[in-house]
Amino acid sequence: MRSLRLPVVQLAVNIAVLASIYALIACGYVLVYRVSRVLNLAHGELMMLGAYMLVVTASQFSSHWPVAIAAAMGLSLLTGALVYLFLMRKMTGEMVLAAVLTTVALGTLLRGVMVLVWSAQQQYPAQALDVANTSIALPGGARISFFAALLILTTALVYGALLAFLRFGRWGIRMRAAGQRPLLAAQRGIDLHAMYALAWGLSTMTGALAGILIALDSGLDQTMAIVGLKAFPAALVGGLDSLAGALLGSLIVAAAEVLLIHYVDPLLSEVVPFLVLIAMLVVRPWGLFGTREELDRV
Amino acid sequence: MSRRLRASGHFRTGYAQDLRLVETRGERWSLAVFLIALLALPFFASPFLLDLACQVFLASIGALALMLLTGHAGQISLGHAGLLAAGAFTAGILFKEVNAPFWVTLPAAAGVGALLGVVFGLPSLRLRGLYLAVSTLALHFLVVYLGGEYETRRGFSTGVVIDAPTLGGWTISGGRTWYFILGAFAASTLLLCLNLLRSGTGRAWAAIGANETVAEALGIGVAAHKLLAFVISSALTALAGALFAYYRGFVSVEAFSLFLTIQYVAMIIIGGIGSLLGAVLGAVFVTLFPYGIEAVIGTLAGAQRYAGLLFAVNYAAFGVVMILFLVLEPLGLVGIWRRVQTYFLLWPFRHRPMAGSRR
Numbered sequence: 001m002r003s004l005r006l007p008v009v010q011l012a013v014n015i016a017v018l019a020s021i022y023a024l025i026a027c028g029y030v031l032v033y034r035v036s037r038v039l040n041l042a043h044g045e046l047m048m049l050g051a052y053m054l055v056v057t058a059s060q061f062s063s064h065w066p067v068a069i070a071a072a073m074g075l076s077l078l079t080g081a082l083v084y085l086f087l088m089r090k091m092t093g094e095m096v097l098a099a100v101l102t103t104v105a106l107g108t109l110l111r112g113v114m115v116l117v118w119s120a121q122q123q124y125p126a127q128a129l130d131v132a133n134t135s136i137a138l139p140g141g142a143r144i145s146f147f148a149a150l151l152i153l154t155t156a157l158v159y160g161a162l163l164a165f166l167r168f169g170r171w172g173i174r175m176r177a178a179g180q181r182p183l184l185a186a187q188r189g190i191d192l193h194a195m196y197a198l199a200w201g202l203s204t205m206t207g208a209l210a211g212i213l214i215a216l217d218s219g220l221d222q223t224m225a226i227v228g229l230k231a232f233p234a235a236l237v238g239g240l241d242s243l244a245g246a247l248l249g250s251l252i253v254a255a256a257e258v259l260l261i262h263y264v265d266p267l268l269s270e271v272v273p274f275l276v277l278i279a280m281l282v283v284r285p286w287g288l289f290g291t292r293e294e295l296d297r298v
Numbered sequence: 299m300s301r302r303l304r305a306s307g308h309f310r311t312g313y314a315q316d317l318r319l320v321e322t323r324g325e326r327w328s329l330a331v332f333l334i335a336l337l338a339l340p341f342f343a344s345p346f347l348l349d350l351a352c353q354v355f356l357a358s359i360g361a362l363a364l365m366l367l368t369g370h371a372g373q374i375s376l377g378h379a380g381l382l383a384a385g386a387f388t389a390g391i392l393f394k395e396v397n398a399p400f401w402v403t404l405p406a407a408a409g410v411g412a413l414l415g416v417v418f419g420l421p422s423l424r425l426r427g428l429y430l431a432v433s434t435l436a437l438h439f440l441v442v443y444l445g446g447e448y449e450t451r452r453g454f455s456t457g458v459v460i461d462a463p464t465l466g467g468w469t470i471s472g473g474r475t476w477y478f479i480l481g482a483f484a485a486s487t488l489l490l491c492l493n494l495l496r497s498g499t500g501r502a503w504a505a506i507g508a509n510e511t512v513a514e515a516l517g518i519g520v521a522a523h524k525l526l527a528f529v530i531s532s533a534l535t536a537l538a539g540a541l542f543a544y545y546r547g548f549v550s551v552e553a554f555s556l557f558l559t560i561q562y563v564a565m566i567i568i569g570g571i572g573s574l575l576g577a578v579l580g581a582v583f584v585t586l587f588p589y590g591i592e593a594v595i596g597t598l599a600g601a602q603r604y605a606g607l608l609f610a611v612n613y614a615a616f617g618v619v620m621i622l623f624l625v626l627e628p629l630g631l632v633g634i635w636r637r638v639q640t641y642f643l644l645w646p647f648r649h650r651p652m653a654g655s656r657r
Contacts, residue, residue, distance in 0.1 A: 039428055090625050096427045097374050102624050109617025115610035271443040274436035281433045285425050
């Protein structure tokens with residue numbers, strides 16, 4: 001390992017790519033938590049489902065890959081909303097544990113169903129869509145694949161869009177209101193269930209986007225759900241109800257992971273995000289940008 | 299402990315009577331019949347049934363420990379598989395490195411579990427609910443990583459093989475012997491839990507579980523009792539892990555995935571939060587569930603086609619069952635059992651009278 005030491009620029013690129021992956025996934029955790037106060041531990045599986053949606057749409061629109069991606073995202077938006085309407089809506093007002101465990105159960109169910117439908121074999125939607133994942137040379141001897149670059153760009157766009165939507169959009173403001181004071185929001189005529197469903201839909205859609213781009217970049221198999229779970233410390237480090245925090249948290253977690261894997265031990269890959277999480281919980285449990293009162297509300 | 303409804307004519311007249319575990323003649327008789335059936339079972343059962351029973355006993359120990367922590371003290375833990383792994387690896391490492399006999403490794407595993415209980419429990423002094431669950435989840439990954447690291451460093455990449463334990467030249471092996479040993483452990487755990495819950499400690503846990511602020515105002519040392527709950531629960535869990543290692547004769551991190559944690563949490567949910575009977579019922583249900591699924595699939599046409607996908611069917615069905623219990627029957631199997639009992643006790647009436655007869 002030590003003889004294969006990578007140039008610093010390549011390390012920086014790796015950190016940027018991993019941070020974008022985590023950030024794009026983590027914003028899903030944040031959206032759902034901020035609006036409906038539920039920690040969605042099925043996010044990794046929902047994200048994987050989104051990637052499998054691409055496998056389905058790829059066979060329909062094999063010549064136009066942007067159309068296939070858009071169709072898969074639309075399906076994911078619908079899936080997220082349906083998950084809320086048919087499952088999570090029943091858990092409103094229950095114990096925190098019950099709601100979290102429902103998402104865990106949903107994740108288990110999805111994992112089984114996905115293997116049954118699409119088998120456990122690795123799939124390459126990029127081949128089905130006939131797009132080449134060319135490697136782009138960067139100054140300093142670093143390389144980045146086309147879809148990894150697209151991933152960084154997408155993350156920037158998604159975060160820009162989400163922040164603008166929550167700040168200025170009419171529905172975004174309603175969503176924030178529903179998250180802050182559900183009772184007052186309902187009295188002002190905001191349809192809480194619609195807001196929660198929208199949050200679940202958007203969260204699943206952004207997760208699916210991450211899953212789709214990872215699948216296009218490096219293939220799709222059962223390990224993707226683990227990536228989804230590893231992104232969740234990033235959301236918590238930044239503060240579970242802060243989008244900007246998720247961005248910074250992802251950067252910290254990704255930097256720690258890439259550097260520790262490279263300089264200490266490749267086996268650490270699975271635990272680094274959780275080590276960062278433990279450190280954060282000891283020092284500042286509510287995260288970098290999280291609201292402190294959240295701790296007593298849960 | 300919540301007292302359930304009884305047939306009329308049974309009154310408690312003293313505190314000692316209130317604490318008694320077995321109260322009526324009917325209960326004494328049914329307990330005796332149940333015990334005799336348990337003791338007689340290994341002499342009639344096939345090896346496969348014995349293996350199932352042993353698995354149920356092991357799962358019961360873990361589920362009872364988790365029930366103490368989550369169901370009674372109200373502390374959420376998603377690190378149960380990590381604790382089981384810690385116990386199993388303590389036994390495995392001590393056996394491999396210093397060839398320690400089981401009467402050293404089992405207490406050592408419990409000791410490691412207690413120590414980890416302090417580590418798992420420390421966040422609980424600051425964190426509540428969700429954040430506590432998350433911190434235990436993070437510790438799970440840490441413990442499993444350390445186990446994997448040991449396997450890789452020492453070259454046991456597929457797992458650590460443990461010889462059957464011996465006691466004075468007598469090797470413990472065979473389903474029947476294990477049945478009695480694991481059964482004894484499970485029964486002792488159940489008795490320990492029952493006694494803990496009717497002592498001052500158990501009442502303190504119940505108070506903390508119900509409302510921490512009120513518990514503190516009542517003069518209960520909240521921090522100490524929370525830690526104690528973690529320590530006892532973790533020690534029992536690690537012991538179960540070590541027993542599992544000896545029973546299987548093999549330790550590997552593969553066995554302690556996140557799914558194992560989910561299974562244990564499912565046991566207390568499906569069984570019914572806040573009831574020791576629920577923990578045991580849940581352990582039985584979750585342990586037998588995959589075998590039930592296998593049997594059902596086997597009867598379907600073209601079963602061979604699904605043989606490779608059995609684990610997937612298992613996952614999916616397990617998720618569905620968990621969701622059904624969470625949404626439709628939050629009180630779990632115990633809730634159903636109590637409802638049936640109440641139905642017969644109240645017959646021919648449908649509801650109990652408004653007041654007065656509850657106790």
